[in-house]
Amino acid sequence: MPPHNRMTANPVKPARYRAGKAAGPASESEASGSEEDDEPQKKAPPRRAPPPRFTSASGPGRVISRGDGAKINLQGVAVADARDEEARRQAARVARLEAEKKAKEEGFVTEEEDEGGESDEEGSEEESEEEDESEEEEEAPRRLMMRPKFIPKSQRQASGSGTATAGLTSETNPSEEDAAAAEEARLKAADALIEEQIKKDLAARAAGKKHWESDDGGSDKEVDDTDDIDPEAEYAAWKLRELKRLRREREAIEVKEKELAEIERRRNLTEEERQAEDEEHLAKQREEKESRGKLAYMQKYFHKGAFYHDESKAAGLDKRDLVGAKFADDVNRELLPKALQLRDQTKVGKKGATKYRDLKSEDTGQWGRLDDGRPKREFDRNVDERFQPDDRRRDWDKGGDSGAKGANAIPLGDRRDKPREEDRDRYRRNDREEGKSRDRSRDRYRDDGHDSYRRRDSSRDRRRSRSPRHDRDDRDDRRKRSLSRDRDGDRYESDKRRRVEAR
Amino acid sequence: MRKPAFHRADERRFLDERGSSGPLAPNGLNPATIMEKAVRERIVDSYFYKEQCFGVNEADIVDRVVEHVDFIGGVTGTVQKPTPFLCLAFKLLQLAPGDDVVDEYLRHGGDRFKYLRALAVFYVRLTRPDRDVYARLEPFLEDRRKLRRKGKSGTSLTYMDEFVDDLLTKDRVCSTSLWKMRRRDILEDLEILEPRVSPLGTLEDLLEEEEEEEAMQNGDDANGQGHDGDSDSVRSVSRSRSETRPRSRSKSRSRSGSERERSNHDRMDVDEPGTQRSRGGRSP
Numbered sequence: 001m002p003p004h005n006r007m008t009a010n011p012v013k014p015a016r017y018r019a020g021k022a023a024g025p026a027s028e029s030e031a032s033g034s035e036e037d038d039e040p041q042k043k044a045p046p047r048r049a050p051p052p053r054f055t056s057a058s059g060p061g062r063v064i065s066r067g068d069g070a071k072i073n074l075q076g077v078a079v080a081d082a083r084d085e086e087a088r089r090q091a092a093r094v095a096r097l098e099a100e101k102k103a104k105e106e107g108f109v110t111e112e113e114d115e116g117g118e119s120d121e122e123g124s125e126e127e128s129e130e131e132d133e134s135e136e137e138e139e140a141p142r143r144l145m146m147r148p149k150f151i152p153k154s155q156r157q158a159s160g161s162g163t164a165t166a167g168l169t170s171e172t173n174p175s176e177e178d179a180a181a182a183e184e185a186r187l188k189a190a191d192a193l194i195e196e197q198i199k200k201d202l203a204a205r206a207a208g209k210k211h212w213e214s215d216d217g218g219s220d221k222e223v224d225d226t227d228d229i230d231p232e233a234e235y236a237a238w239k240l241r242e243l244k245r246l247r248r249e250r251e252a253i254e255v256k257e258k259e260l261a262e263i264e265r266r267r268n269l270t271e272e273e274r275q276a277e278d279e280e281h282l283a284k285q286r287e288e289k290e291s292r293g294k295l296a297y298m299q300k301y302f303h304k305g306a307f308y309h310d311e312s313k314a315a316g317l318d319k320r321d322l323v324g325a326k327f328a329d330d331v332n333r334e335l336l337p338k339a340l341q342l343r344d345q346t347k348v349g350k351k352g353a354t355k356y357r358d359l360k361s362e363d364t365g366q367w368g369r370l371d372d373g374r375p376k377r378e379f380d381r382n383v384d385e386r387f388q389p390d391d392r393r394r395d396w397d398k399g400g401d402s403g404a405k406g407a408n409a410i411p412l413g414d415r416r417d418k419p420r421e422e423d424r425d426r427y428r429r430n431d432r433e434e435g436k437s438r439d440r441s442r443d444r445y446r447d448d449g450h451d452s453y454r455r456r457d458s459s460r461d462r463r464r465s466r467s468p469r470h471d472r473d474d475r476d477d478r479r480k481r482s483l484s485r486d487r488d489g490d491r492y493e494s495d496k497r498r499r500v501e502a503r
Numbered sequence: 504m505r506k507p508a509f510h511r512a513d514e515r516r517f518l519d520e521r522g523s524s525g526p527l528a529p530n531g532l533n534p535a536t537i538m539e540k541a542v543r544e545r546i547v548d549s550y551f552y553k554e555q556c557f558g559v560n561e562a563d564i565v566d567r568v569v570e571h572v573d574f575i576g577g578v579t580g581t582v583q584k585p586t587p588f589l590c591l592a593f594k595l596l597q598l599a600p601g602d603d604v605v606d607e608y609l610r611h612g613g614d615r616f617k618y619l620r621a622l623a624v625f626y627v628r629l630t631r632p633d634r635d636v637y638a639r640l641e642p643f644l645e646d647r648r649k650l651r652r653k654g655k656s657g658t659s660l661t662y663m664d665e666f667v668d669d670l671l672t673k674d675r676v677c678s679t680s681l682w683k684m685r686r687r688d689i690l691e692d693l694e695i696l697e698p699r700v701s702p703l704g705t706l707e708d709l710l711e712e713e714e715e716e717e718a719m720q721n722g723d724d725a726n727g728q729g730h731d732g733d734s735d736s737v738r739s740v741s742r743s744r745s746e747t748r749p750r751s752r753s754k755s756r757s758r759s760g761s762e763r764e765r766s767n768h769d770r771m772d773v774d775e776p777g778t779q780r781s782r783g784g785r786s787p
Contacts, residue, residue: 223658225574225649227617238647238664239703245644245668246706253688 090175100146293324298333298343298358510598512558514547517597526599528630532682534596537629542678543593545578545585552590561600565612565619567591572618575625575666576653577678586653588622589677595626609639617648621666625677628670633684634695636671643667645702 227234266274295301302322304312312318333341340348347353356362379389391411511517517525521535528534538546546552555567568591576586600608605623613620620643627639646663653659669676674683690696703709 223651223660225651225660227648234647238645238662241662241664241668242644242701242703243706243709246701246703250706256688 094176292321295323296330296333298341299323300343510560514552514593514597518543518547528596528599529635530630530632530682532630534599534630537596537682538593538679541583542578542585542589545583546590546593549585549590551587552585552593555587556590556594559594559598561598561604564591564595564598564622565608565616568619568622569616572622574651574653574658575618575621575661575677577676579653579655585678588618588625589679591622592625592629592677592679595622596629599630606639609643613643617646617650617663620646621650621663624663624667624670628676628681629679634690636684637687637690637696640667640671641699 266277269277304322309318341357342348342353343356344353381388518535521533525533525535528537535543551571555571559567567587571587572591574586575588577589578585605627608619608623609627613623624640624643628636631639644664644667646667648663650661650663650666651658652661652666666676670681671684674681687696687699691698
């Protein structure tokens with residue numbers, strides 16, 4: 001059971017020195033000592049400074065001082081037998097003395113102490129002890145004010161003895177003597193610890209270890225760098241290393257020479273031979289590519305990465321084929337119900353799982369699909385020419401690959417004989433204007449503001465288009481009013497949108 | 504970029520001048536930026552540097568090495584604590600000793616204190632041009648003393664020749680990115696360097712030697728033939744440039760033709776190059 005002053009998992013630090021308080025490593029070392037006999041005494045109270053206990057609920061004004069200034073160190077006192085009534089009473093008395101001592105300094109007995117004493121009798125020991133201990137710490141700042149009780153000189157003990165034993169032997173109580181002895185032992189243990197630490201420091205200093213060096217000086221002993229232990233062996237080892245280096249260099253030279261030779265050889269071949277070799281090489285590559293496995297349904301694509309190629313080659317792993325690999329628990333995911341066909345199996349059954357399966361099933365494009373899915377109009381070509389559709393051209397456009405689709409599927413209109421007069425003038429005017437307007441575009445932009453710039457620009461762009469159909473100028477300027485006129489008028493001049501609707 | 508008359512005791516001016524006005528190292532690098540900023544900061548903030556590398560000159564460096572350097576390494580541990588080796592290397596960068604001092608470190612000092620030699624070798628690799636690096640470092644490929652090395656993976660044993668080899672081939676040693684030198688064969692092609700002759704001789708010599716020994720062991724009766732075969736093959740190899748022998752290990756000729764004859768003179772394991780062959784009645 002880890003030592004718990006408080007109910008935290010923090011390591012217990014040694015208690016700070018507080019003036020007037022009985023300092024003692026005894027409480028801590030007690031705890032560590034009790035860790036060994038953990039099991040049988042699990043329920044044993046942690047040996048702490050016992051809380052002030054009061055056997056009888058007396059008022060706050062109860063006098064509990066010793067009155068003679070003797071220090072009573074009760075830190076180490078603990079109840080040996082938890083269930084003993086005697087012990088408890090005696091502990092209460094001890095606690096009283098403790099409270100007296102505290103009273104002597106300053107402060108008053110609080111209600112809580114009383115309560116603590118009471119609950120002690122009732123509840124189990126360790127709980128109350130813990131409560132009381134926590135209270136005790138809270139009490140330290142609180143004041144213990146007790147009415148001093150006058151003890152005549154004959155009954156006063158020697159005030160000089162600050163040791164626990166002296167204070168306790170005054171009580172002449174066997175269990176307290178035991179407690180005292182135990183406490184001594186603990187003190188000695190603590191002293192031993194401190195001594196050990198000091199000795200270690202001294203040793204380190206003696207060994208010349210500097211404070212900037214870390215504590216793993218032991219590694220110096222592991223790796224020994226004394227030379228000439230075995231000259232023969234060392235020479236042999238060195239020779240081996242040197243030979244390895246020579247061989248490494250030799251191999252580098254060889255690789256380079258081989259490459260040069262290869263280049264020479266290819267230069268000496270004729271053109272056809274070169275091509276033949278290239279073909280061979282490509283064929284081999286293609287075959288390798290095909291012989292690799294295909295990705296299974298929803299198999300994750302593992303890219304082999306760009307960086308560790310050399311290392312994996314050294315480990316002999318560069319030729320492996322992860323795509324076609326099969327492993328024992330490989331279950332065909334197509335057979336699973338849709339809900340389990342998830343890419344990320346950790347999200348099965350969870351809310352945020354993405355329903356993505358694989359690219360092919362999620363794709364909405366029409367890659368390679370040649371018809372729109374519309375029912376194809378079946379035409380019988382054998383009927384009379386009069387009963388065939390007007391624009392037969394459409395069919396033989398679509399016969400092989402279909403041509404344009406959607407908005408582009410509008411057939412080209414016939415070229416008009418001559419553009420309209422206004423258009424022609426406008427075109428001419430625009431050509432002249434554009435040269436000038438470019439120079440003045442900045443001014444215009446600044447002067448006329450945003451709209452005019454945009455309007456001029458857009459109309460200029462649109463006027464560039466020579467196609468007679470797309471007379472956007474009309475549309476732009478007189479959009480709302482031009483509906484009827486354009487529809488009735490030149491079909492080819494109204495804009496595309498209207499044309500499609502008309503169809 | 505004049506060399507200052509006095510060295511400063513601390514590193515502040517050295518680091519402040521790393522932009523422009525400090526003197527450059529012989530290989531053209533700015534000595535203050537040879538180590539990376541993170542490593543520099545760690546060095547300069549470490550206790551060892553502050554205590555021991557304050558106001559040291561070239562002679563004191565030797566003292567420091569002898570007293571404190573027990574291992575080579577860059578930064579160690581989770582907090583990336585710089586090793587004394589690295590701190591002293593940084594101090595050397597600041598001091599910028601000349602070639603004579605560095606040679607002393609390498610030769611005489613290095614004979615006595617191997618870690619001083621390791622430090623000097625490291626410094627040469629960082630600050631000298633490639634020709635000088637190869638010229639100075641390659642003799643120490645024969646030094647087989649042990650070194651303790653502390654790295655990310657803990658303490659390990661290495662050797663001086665391995666350390667020098669790492670410096671010549673690897674990119675990053677002791678937490679420092681080594682500036683990229685030209686390869687040795689390129690320098691050989693440019694006639695700046697001579698091809699390196701290992702004290703063991705070339706590989707072919709060694710293999711031949713093995714062959715000869717085998718032949719001598721195997722064929723007592725075919726003494727002359729064994730040797731005939733050997734010396735014939737020797738001569739055939741020495742003639743063709745890139746002929747590969749029909750062996751399990753294929754070798755091709757090394758660059759210069761006269762290397763073989765030359766190397767026969769300084770073979771360490773043979774008293775005289777001619778003695779073995781003479782037994783078979785053939786003269787070299």
